[in-house]
Amino acid sequence: MGKTKGLNKAEFENGSEVRIADRAFLEEFLEAGQYHNELEPEQLEFGGRVAKVKSVEFFHGGDEIYTLEGVPGVWHEECLSAA
Secondary structure, eight states: OOTTTOTTSOSSOTTOEEEEOOHHHHHHHHHHOOSSSOOOGGGGGGTTOEEEEEEEEEOTTSOEEEEETTEEEEEEGGGEEEO
């Protein structure tokens, strides 16, 4: 939720490369289930991969939800880092 840029400002711009968190982090994130648009179990297979940001949406409270090129589902900001 706005790690460095604040609320409702994308941490990662469209077209930028991001690294998806490792599988262990994704499993914990899925189990916690505390955010909008929770992960789906099939997304765990993409842990550690690099992908380009296709789009970003914002929810009330500042949650950033990303769609990545060639990777299924939506991804919360907490599951991504700069590649």
